[in-house]
Amino acid sequence: MAEFDSSTELVAAAERIRDAGYTKTDAFSPFPIHELDKALGIKRSILPYLVFGGGILGLLSGLGLQYFTHVIDYPIIVGGRPYFSLPSFVPPAYELTILLASFAAVLGMLFLNGLPKPYHPVFNVPRFNLAMREKFFLVIEREDPKFDYEETRSLMEDLNAQEVFEVDE
Amino acid sequence: MQDLKEIQRKIYPPMVEGDHNYGSVTDKISDITLKKRTPFGWFIGFGIAFLVAQSLLFTAIYLVTTGVGIWGNNQPVDWAFPIINFVWWIGIGHAGTLISAILLLMNQKWRTSINRFAEAMTLFAVACAGMFPVLHTGRPWLAYWLLPYPNTMGMWPQFRSPLMWDVFAVSTYATVSLLFWYVGLIPDLATLRDRAKNKYFKVVYGLLSWGWRGSARHWHRYEIAYLLLAGLSTPLVLSVHSIVSLDFSVAQLPGWHATIFPPYFVAGAIFAGFAMVLILTIPLRVWYNMKDLITDTHLVYMGKVMLATGMIVVYGYAMEAFFAWYSGAQYEVFMMYNRMWDGPYWWSYWLLILCNGISIQFLWFKRFRESAFWLFIISVVVSVGMWLERFVIIVTSLQRDFLPSSWGMYAPTMFDWSMYIGTIGFFFALIFLFVRMLPVISIFEVRALLPDAEVDHHVKDQKAVEGAVEG
Numbered sequence: 001m002a003e004f005d006s007s008t009e010l011v012a013a014a015e016r017i018r019d020a021g022y023t024k025t026d027a028f029s030p031f032p033i034h035e036l037d038k039a040l041g042i043k044r045s046i047l048p049y050l051v052f053g054g055g056i057l058g059l060l061s062g063l064g065l066q067y068f069t070h071v072i073d074y075p076i077i078v079g080g081r082p083y084f085s086l087p088s089f090v091p092p093a094y095e096l097t098i099l100l101a102s103f104a105a106v107l108g109m110l111f112l113n114g115l116p117k118p119y120h121p122v123f124n125v126p127r128f129n130l131a132m133r134e135k136f137f138l139v140i141e142r143e144d145p146k147f148d149y150e151e152t153r154s155l156m157e158d159l160n161a162q163e164v165f166e167v168d169e
Numbered sequence: 170m171q172d173l174k175e176i177q178r179k180i181y182p183p184m185v186e187g188d189h190n191y192g193s194v195t196d197k198i199s200d201i202t203l204k205k206r207t208p209f210g211w212f213i214g215f216g217i218a219f220l221v222a223q224s225l226l227f228t229a230i231y232l233v234t235t236g237v238g239i240w241g242n243n244q245p246v247d248w249a250f251p252i253i254n255f256v257w258w259i260g261i262g263h264a265g266t267l268i269s270a271i272l273l274l275m276n277q278k279w280r281t282s283i284n285r286f287a288e289a290m291t292l293f294a295v296a297c298a299g300m301f302p303v304l305h306t307g308r309p310w311l312a313y314w315l316l317p318y319p320n321t322m323g324m325w326p327q328f329r330s331p332l333m334w335d336v337f338a339v340s341t342y343a344t345v346s347l348l349f350w351y352v353g354l355i356p357d358l359a360t361l362r363d364r365a366k367n368k369y370f371k372v373v374y375g376l377l378s379w380g381w382r383g384s385a386r387h388w389h390r391y392e393i394a395y396l397l398l399a400g401l402s403t404p405l406v407l408s409v410h411s412i413v414s415l416d417f418s419v420a421q422l423p424g425w426h427a428t429i430f431p432p433y434f435v436a437g438a439i440f441a442g443f444a445m446v447l448i449l450t451i452p453l454r455v456w457y458n459m460k461d462l463i464t465d466t467h468l469v470y471m472g473k474v475m476l477a478t479g480m481i482v483v484y485g486y487a488m489e490a491f492f493a494w495y496s497g498a499q500y501e502v503f504m505m506y507n508r509m510w511d512g513p514y515w516w517s518y519w520l521l522i523l524c525n526g527i528s529i530q531f532l533w534f535k536r537f538r539e540s541a542f543w544l545f546i547i548s549v550v551v552s553v554g555m556w557l558e559r560f561v562i563i564v565t566s567l568q569r570d571f572l573p574s575s576w577g578m579y580a581p582t583m584f585d586w587s588m589y590i591g592t593i594g595f596f597f598a599l600i601f602l603f604v605r606m607l608p609v610i611s612i613f614e615v616r617a618l619l620p621d622a623e624v625d626h627h628v629k630d631q632k633a634v635e636g637a638v639e640g
Contacts, residue, residue, distance in 0.1 A: 006621060007621070007622055007624050008624050026385060026386060027384070028382060028383045028385070029385065029388070030191055030195075030383060030613060031356075031613045031614070031616045031617040032388040032391065032392050032613075033385070033388070033622075034392075036388075036389075037389055040385055042385065042389050045389060045390045047390055047397070048397065051394075051401075066328045069317060069325035069326075069328070070325070070328060073325065074323070078327060079329060081329055085329050088329040089328055089329075091331075091334035091408070091412055092337040094408060095334075095337040095341040095408070096341070098341060098345065098402075098405045098408075099341045099344060102345045102348055102349075102398055102401050102402075103348070105394045105397045105398050106348045106352055108394070109352070109390050109391060109393070109394035110379065112390050113384075113387045113391070116379035118376070118379075119380070120380065120382055122382060123382070128382075129363040130363075131363075131383050132356065132359045132363050132381070132382075132383050133191065133192055133363065134191035134195065134616075
């Protein structure tokens with residue numbers, strides 16, 4: 001794990017380890033940095049599809065609920081409207097669409113991120129409690145196929161980093 | 170070059186003033202929460218708000234043990250304070266979502282230092298709003314009857330009714346606002362976890378932050394989720410007050426049955442909400458010495474939004490009167506005449522025009538727009554005005570409808586007032602607790618606003634060249 005002072009340095013370093021062929025890498029920053037997606041080769045998340053699925057599910061369950069209650073289970077004429085009064089059924093279905101899509105967005109994000117995760121090896125580095133404050137960190141994992149202790153260490157030290165740490169598992 | 174910078178500063182005023190870096194903004198915002206000593210003023214403010222909130226508690230107990238007869242609602246004005254206050258509170262909440270969602274989609278950077286605060290305001294306002302319809306049922310313990318669930322009575326809620334739409338709209342709104350607010354809080358809770366000295370707070374903030382560690386892969390999904398939530402909240406917030414307005418306009422009562430209601434209500438909601446945001450931020454930034462984060466520019470922008478939405482509302486008033494006249498329907502014409510001139514509540518209409526129409530005209534002038542004092546005064550006046558708007562719409566329309574034999578008068582009782590004032594105390598008590606316990610400004614978003622945060626491509630290229638040479 002290498003520590004940096006600025007987002008610019010972090011992105012430059014991330015690009016170098018990517019070009020060196022490392023794939024099991026990660027960066028940590030106190031705010032989102034869009035350039036990192038490209039620098040680390042992060043693939044676009046499937047989250048938007050989950051959200052779309054959540055929305056469709058909400059829409060169908062909203063319409064299904066109203067169809068079942070007002071057409072099948074308890075048909076009754078109110079205000080001279082047909083059993084299946086679509087215009088009146090739009091608002092609840094619309095709200096349920098948004099509700100389930102929002103849940104999909106939040107729960108999907110947490111699930112894909114593997115959260116909650118109260119313990120993670122990076123927390124073992126004492127300096128890491130500055131990660132959500134002002135410092136930037138770059139990690140190459142030991143599981144990386146290209147990982148070789150000597151070589152990786154010398155590459156990390158060559159990145160203009162403030163300091164390089166080893167992370168205990 | 171200097172001039173160019175000057176001009177640039179005029180067009181795009183900086184959203185963070187003073188000499189700040191990542192660490193100093195983090196400390197400044199999180200210290201409000203983390204420092205051991207609670208300021209004395211906080212106790213005074215919270216104490217007053219908490220005392221006022223007791224009037225809500227007592228009224229609710231008396232109401233539940235006695236019945237809704239303690240209120241002034243009666244034929245022909247059955248819908249009075251409970252719905253006036255419900256709509257007023259829900260409307261106030263709308264500014265929070267506008268700031269957090271719509272301004273995010275429009276890439277308005279000035280939203281950053283006020284969004285957290287405004288979202289909290291939304292949640293608390295919706296909590297206050299929700300109490301009125303639930304207590305108005307008279308038997309709040311049966312409020313779950315509003316939900317569609319299979320029951321032994323074999324009955325279902327009536328989905329053709331706007332009141333049922335309201336249940337879905339408001340509950341979805343409360344839930345999604347809570348999700349949005351919480352997702353925004355996660356990285357900041359992680360900051361508090363790392364900075365907290367007290368062991369117990371560390372654990373609590375740690376649990377609430379779900380082990381967030383600022384990984385680039387997490388940020389990537391986080392930003393997608395946040396943007397999608399903003400995209401979902403935008404149609405949601407517009408639908409909520411539209412549906413609230415349909416509670417009225419689907420009815421055939423003159424004064425309610427108007428097609429302009431949905432957009433006019435939405436504009437009014439944002440108008441009222443910005444007034445409340447100003448009422449809260451102006452003292453907050455003075456007490457906590459945060460003028461560098463919530464700058465004068467922020468206040469000016471909020472003043473401008475208030476003026477713009479206020480003018481839409483004024484257009485709504487003009488159109489209501491015009492439609493009544495242009496329809497040629499005698500009941501419509503009479504309703505407007507009764508509301509403006511001849512009826513017993515004519516004064517409320519003109520007070521409304523004074524509060525919402527006249528007072529905001531001062532915002533055209535820089536002198537008022539740029540003065541925190543005047544913005545505060547105008548915001549208070551507008552809050553009163555928006556309450557009066559609902560009073561006018563509800564009471565003057567109901568009290569004299571088609572049949573003169575069923576005309577009547579309405580007067581609130583002391584319990585109408587004690588409940589309304591009680592919710593105001595409850596709202597402010599929650600705001601005080603929020604300010605003490607959670608970061609009032611989104612720390613990670615403010616960090617991203619600092620000039621250093623932007624990745625400097627020039628430097629990067631240079632580094633790459635240097636690296637290549639060395640390598």
